[in-house]
Amino acid sequence: MHRVIGERSLSETRYDEATARAMLTDMVRARTLDDRAVSLQRRGWMSGYPPFRGQEASQVGAAHALREDDWLVPTYRSNAAQLARGVPMSDVLRFRRGYPEFHSDHDLPVMPQTVPIASQIPHAAGLGMAADYDGADCAVLCCFGDGATSEGDFHEGLNFAGVFDAPVVFFCENNGWAISTPESRQTASESIAVKADAYGMEGLQVDGNDPLAVRDAVEQGLESARGGDPVLVESLTYRQGPHTTSDDPSVYRDERPDLPAWRTRDPIDRLVEYLREEGAIRDDFLGNARDEASEEVSAAVRAVEESEDEAGPDPDDLFDHVYADLPPRLREQREYVRARSRR
Known part of the structure; x- marks a missing residue:
């Protein structure tokens, strides 16, 4: 059976006020980048973009759970996790312009984004197995959406990890939709987390719009994985916008009365209200964070544009x-x- 990890007061968590503020700051940075990226795409600055508005708490909470040498294996919608992990905004934007992803030449343990659905899951299992063979004291966080659980790669990756005790946390962001396919048509299982039983691993389900709860769940999962017990974490969140900028969700998506209010409520608004009630932030915190994030995004856009006189990737x-x-x-x-x- 899977376990559920939910919201608690800040004083009841393992995290102090500074940690909570850092997560909120990264969520604001991610939201600001996401909004600007959509605007840039609409005016032709890039050909396409997958918005993640509404999923910032899920991704930032998970990224903050990683140790310095843990690996992040992102999917195409994991930009908030990449930013929180330290990947520069300019790298994220430059990739969308058709250039190599890691222009900044950072040495972070972050794999390139994967656009094919679920193909990164076996890669993450192999990365974890290699780390285990080398005796490295690190774990792997593999990100994917609920739609990926219908791909064969999901089964193969989790099966290998379960059989070979790979130190991997499989992090499924269940945002309710696999493009236009609702969760109810995606699986007949009680949850995504319960699928872990088939692979001999634990499944955790967490409120994906609460970054503190997500961090707690992923930290527990990573600790278990380092001990040879991989974990599947299902983060329940909601994609507020389209699947990509070429998608029109109004064609297929009405309001979801079956989803609880906490799952569809804006995670930044929710965390701001929560931290204000806890006395962890002042009234000017959000405005200052937005101003700083906006400046960071503008600098990233300029850096991308100024770098484009360099040679692009070789087709070979x-x-x-x-x-x-x-x-x-x-x-x-x-x-x-x-x-x-x-x-």
Whole structure:
């Protein structure tokens, strides 16, 4: 059976006021970047973008649970987790312009974003197994959405991790929708967390709009994983906007009366109210955080634009590290891409 971790007062958690304020600051930074990125995409600055508005508490709480040498394996919507982990905003934005993701050449233990659904899950299991074989005292946090649990990669990754005791926390952000498919059509299981039983691991379900609860759940999961017991964490949250900027959620999404109010309520508003009641922030905290975040985003946009006189990625990079000996089919594709890139 899975366990549920819910909200408690700040005094009842393991976290002090400074920790709570740091998480709120990262949530504001992420929201500010997300809003600006949508605006930039609408005016053609980038071709597409996957908004994460509403999921900041889930991602920031999870990222803050990581130790310095723990690995983050993000999906395409994990930008808030990447920012909280220390990835520069300019890296996130530059990637969306078609350039290599880690332009800043940081040495953070963060894998590149994965756009194919669930393909990063077996990679995370393998990364955890490699760390275990090397005797490294670290764990892996693998992020994905509820739609990924319908892919074979989900089963294969969790099965390998369970069998080989890989130090991995599989972090499912269940935002209620797999593009236009509601949760009720995604699985007949009682929850995503209960699926952990099939792989011999523990499942935790957490209020994904409470960053303190998320951090607590993920910290527990990471500690278990380091001891050889991988964990599946289901973070219940809500995607406020579209799946991507090419999506129109009004076509398929009405208000969800089956979802509780805590799951659809804005997580930043909720945390601000909570911390004010706890006496952990002053009235000017949110405004100051937004101003600083806005300046940071503007500086990131300028940095991206100023770097674009540099050479872009070589099309051969798509093919060079796939096979030791490139098969005929991929050689044909490489020549096709080369020809088009010279136009």
